[in-house]
Amino acid sequence: MKPGWLLPIFATVAAPAAAQDLTPAETARINAIVAQSLARTGVPSASVAIVRGGRIVFAKAYGKQSDTIPVARTDAKYPIASVSKQFTAAAALLLEDEGKLSLDDTVAKYLPGISGGDRITIRQLLSHTSGLQDYWPQDYSFAAMSNPTTPQGIIDRWAKNPLDFAPGTQWQYSNTGYVVAGMIIEKVAGMPLLDFLRARVFTPLGIAAIDQDLATGSGFPNGYHRYALGPVRVAQPAAPGWLYAAGELAMSASDLAKWDIARMNRTLLPADDWAAQETPVRLPDGSTNGYGLGVYAKEQDGHAYVEHSGEAVGFLSQNTVFPDDKAAVVVLVNGDFGDAQGKIASQIAALILPPPTTIATEATRAKQARAIFDALRTGTLDRATMTDDANYYFTPTALADYKTSLAPLGEPRSFELVRPPRLRGGFVNRNYRVTFANRAVNVVTYAEPGEHGRYEQFLIMPGE
Template sequence: MIRTLLAAALSIAAPIPLQAQSLSAREQVQIDALVAKTLADTGVPSASIAVVRGGRIVLAKAYGKQSEAAKPADAAAPYQIASISKQFTAAALLLLEDDGKLSLDDTVARYLPGITGGDRITLRQLLSHTSGLRDYWPQDFSFKAMATPVTPQGIVDRWAKAPLDFQPGQQWQYSNTGYVVAGMIAEKVSGQPLMQLLQTRIFAPLGIRALDQDEAVGPGFPQGYGRFALGPVHAETPAASGWLYAAGQLSMSAQDLARWDIARLNRTLLAPDDWSAQETPVRLADGSTNGYGLGVSTGTQNGRRFVEHSGEAVGFLSENIVFPDDKAAIVVLTNSWFSDATSRIAGGLQAIVLPPPTASAEDQAALPRARRLYDQLRSGTLDRTLLTEDANFYFTPRAQADYRTSLAALGEPTAFVQTGRTRLRGGFVNRTFRVTYPNRTLSVSTYAEPDGAQRFEQFLVAPVQ
């Protein structure tokens, strides 16, 4: 029930916060074209998206066929958000901790008996997928038992009482089972059903319409779709009731999920330290981490911080990415669980609505140096003082001739820009550049000295496939 998405290629340094501005007409046209082309290319029936910019929702729109009923796509329709629900379950436990009713460092056995390793597994480990409890739904299809209704206790009895996959805190392994246990603990401590707790403490205060996904099926709701290999797209049969409890039980619109993202950006509803706790990567016993906190993944992609989670339910894929420094967020919900449409749309939206980060002074200075050497190589006028001893060894007469002949034939580049992040390797500064021509694109991989001379140790040109 998780499909990790990292942001599409962004620029290279710290971003400038966005102003609270609406989308331009050009941006709206680009977004409409992006979604329409993606749905057409992939066969995915529909997508519902929301964009937060400058801390407010500037777009909420649905596209395509949400069900077999003949009516326009509705941006208010609640899609199944699946594992994106986990951050809400985690937030419920954080709120109960604030109430003094539990501690995330309590063991599971304090609240629920009979769980394998329950005397050693903490609530924090449940929420960070480090408990060792066996995942009950690792498949990307609806397995046989899912045709029959289940209770949380039924899931616990079959999977949470099996031998642990590893000792608590020793590894990271996605476990929907851990979230079922967490939801049961939340209900026991609060004395309320989990959905009622979430409604009272989170959804009602934020004006969010959220449903249990078991109730968001049938006429009036988006239909999930699937396909076998490259066969025709068909409507999926939903799982029987109970299978996504606490681990992925919510349905809501993209706009409603964006309201939660705004609360995260503004540090409202939850206490600021609760937001921080959710976004703090949990470390394993050996000190390592993959960036997962309590129901969310965190990290930095090319200098831009993100908080992210994706989701997969029967016939649905979803993506939710928050960019704290930009006061921005992107939500993409689709009613299929095949193809890369969700990630393609999310990546495309980032490229359209997020500002390109400002390059560092060092990167700004490096760009014209790289362009100068590139132009020398394509014209056959190489200045060897720009190269280290090793680079001079590499650029033999044959290498120079091949560079000149092949690059000169392409004419004048239309663009020469740095891509990806700057990094150190082997004592040199590594940068990659993209060279664009009308009919093809090249990549330039460079290593340069870190001192004032900035001579090139490497300058390799290759086609981009």
């Protein structure tokens, strides 16, 4: 089960998605994207769910799920593997809300015998900064996985080895850390992790998740494998017990999309729990790779996104949420080779996210911003260009201060965008730098999307 795949998004800025169904042309394009990717890689099947405008607008399964499923079904449960980690993290956060544990508690408080347990915190387990050796770095089922195991068996073999680094000093993906976290959650909750999640998450959201060890046999997708470019073969599943809290869940693409909707709407969990999951951990030197608690949280080309991928024997998955756009893409495939799930997800994301703003739009926006800036230098403002909040901000006192402080600076020598626009809170943030003969100022704006969207904010601040 590998670290999350980093989604390449088209290199433009977009407005928030509208709550709309897919058009026939978009649906046809999605069908073509999936068909081409399956044909290119040889992966037998894919199940896709798409959220747009905060609701599921598309769910479809393609190809051969198994010899016992004649027609691909959208309700078929695929192992989601490491995408499960965000659910484990959510369970820990819910227990913290109840005062039953703290993410800053040490492992030793709950489990004895773990290497560095008196220094490793639950937060470090969930953020992959514990230093515990990963028990499954391979992209295949290794020899021991042909025999059943238990969480304690994994801990005894891997979590009692010397640490790979001092806790909190480095980042290294560790399935072992999640097994330890799962055992702590079960001890504190007084029930199996899956039962806790079913009661607190799955049943409220209408998600029919099961243990992936049980998602085998008639009625379930087979996993498939391929050696190099050879024939596609049925993969032998790992023996029971190997995924546990690091990746034990199986569900349909639509069920996973229900969780994504809860994330973007900040429902089910308290808002600060969602924020905690999506806050990237930072190492002592201040660096981060974007991983929070069970998810990557990043921004690319103006789009904030939260994502994780998953890998089980014979299966790969990709789950990507665009909270500001109210959109998500779930792709589950039953082949553990190629990158069908990643390619499908990235191409669908590029299709369903809102149309990008153009270079012409940015030129228009810069011209508008310069005009407003020049007006403020004279203490005037076209209030039709502002939202109600911005008009509330620009009191007579504010306008007078803008005039008296800016007018003496003279005519600007330059007015330039200092970084690419980005989405935040449903607005497009653009920052400008204005230089005068003897100093510079910064202009921080938030505007409604589109060429003529009103300004929610137009602040002028001292520059270096």
